[in-house]
Amino acid sequence: MTTTPDLNGYPYGAHLAALDVVEGISLCGSHRQGTADTLSDLDLWIVVRDDTPLSETYVLDHMLPANARQEQLFEGRDDTLASHLVLNLLTGMGIVNLKVLRRQVLEQFVQDARPSLDEQFLEDLENYATMRPLHDPCGVLATHQQHLTDTYVTTAGQWLTPLLLQRYASLYWRSVYQGLLRSEPHSWRHLMGLLLNLLASQDAVNAGHLPPPAKWLMSPRIHTPSKPGLTGLQDQVAAVSPADHRQVVAVYESLARVECAVWGQAPLPHGLWWHQVFTHRLPNLAHGSDNSYLRRLLAELPDPFREAR
Structure with a gap:
């Protein structure tokens, strides 16, 4: 031998x-x-x-x-x-x-x-x-x-991407609820971390390989196209005050830019399809309640997340 x-x-x-x-x-x-x-x-x-x-x-x-x-x-x-x-x-x-x-x-x-x-x-x-x-x-x-x-x-884009998208959309609206409506800072940061992990996994697929193990997923040692944007967003999530809804909304604006790069979608008038959490779900909640905080929040949203007129 x-x-x-x-x-x-x-x-x-x-x-x-x-x-x-x-x-x-x-x-x-x-x-x-x-x-x-x-x-x-x-x-x-x-x-x-x-x-x-x-x-x-x-x-x-x-x-x-x-x-x-x-x-x-x-x-x-x-x-x-x-x-x-x-x-x-x-x-x-x-x-x-x-x-x-x-x-x-x-x-x-x-x-x-x-x-x-x-x-x-x-x-x-x-x-x-x-x-x-x-x-x-x-x-x-x-x-x-x-x-x-x-x-x-070689087929990861066909079987893994749909799974990542489905999980991402589900976690997205949950993170908005915990971060903007329920004032659960620890839960919000945890959910944002899960969203970033899903984006990093898709970023690896875009680079032509499988996602690395969890401990290396966000590491710059493994280069992927959107890794700088992802790590920058990770730092932003860690630095904001979850009690300040303007800072939290700013995180979702940054998130929208990274999403467009990772998912390969052209920017839409109010972001990607799950951003209907802002443009439909939250307005529907406001219309059916007398929650003054929610009405004020919607009135102060930046243009990318305003309800389509």
């Missing part, structure tokens, strides 16, 4: 590749994404044969050399005879996050994948579809990776 020269630069890489039970080794995480720094773990995923009696004891006694040092970090789960497990190894190059999984885990994910906004699904999809094979003698990794690329990565 031959080992690729690249494995010599990865702790235990050449040792693991020489084992009969190992069918593939891939680089994942921040080192694969190009976002790694001195604090980053080295994420190596090891695919083993399905008949491997996989357990923490087996990996330590039969797959790793005797001098391997494990970080004792209990994560509250029993990994005995599991379909996959994770070990944190202390090496001279820092901590190696070693994920060992049977081939059936990869095969099952590819077989059962169903498009959704579930965070774990999107993170697993991004990992499997973009992992960098370091050792793949029989093409196990490449075959499944190509299927995921063809089915989900």
Whole structure:
């Protein structure tokens, strides 16, 4: 069995590749994404044969050399005879996050994948579809990776964009209610953060790749077309006083500009279609109530959010 020269630069890489039970080794995480720094773990995923009696004891006694040092970090789960497990190894190059999984885990994910906004699904999809094979003698990794690329990565605009739009529209009007009508500053900031995450995910799709994991979604280290506007808006949300409705409305004006860039829509007289929260929903509430605050708020809205005459 031959080992690729690249494995010599990865702790235990050449040792693991020489084992009969190992069918593939891939680089994942921040080192694969190009976002790694001195604090980053080295994420190596090891695919083993399905008949491997996989357990923490087996990996330590039969797959790793005797001098391997494990970080004792209990994560509250029993990994005995599991379909996959994770070990944190202390090496001279820092901590190696070693994920060992049977081939059936990869095969099952590819077989059962169903498009959704579930965070774990999107993170697993991004990992499997973009992992960098370091050792793949029989093409196990490449075959499944190509299927995921063809089915989900190149078609993300067709299946992911509609899901993002639907969730975005639903959260938008809820954020307006919490921010302008109910004076719930913590809830409003939370909802605005969710909106920005959805926009950042679509911004990644616009750039031709899947959204990165949550911890890197807003990071400028992963460049996307509208990232400066998104991070600027994030700062604006953090700085405004939610008790001042003029400042809150100004956030929605900034949000409208970012929306137009991310969703690829030309500016409309009163923004995108979910801005009917301002131009229809709030006026309808005002017409059916004697809420003086709401009437005053509507009277002071800037032109982009005024009810069409």
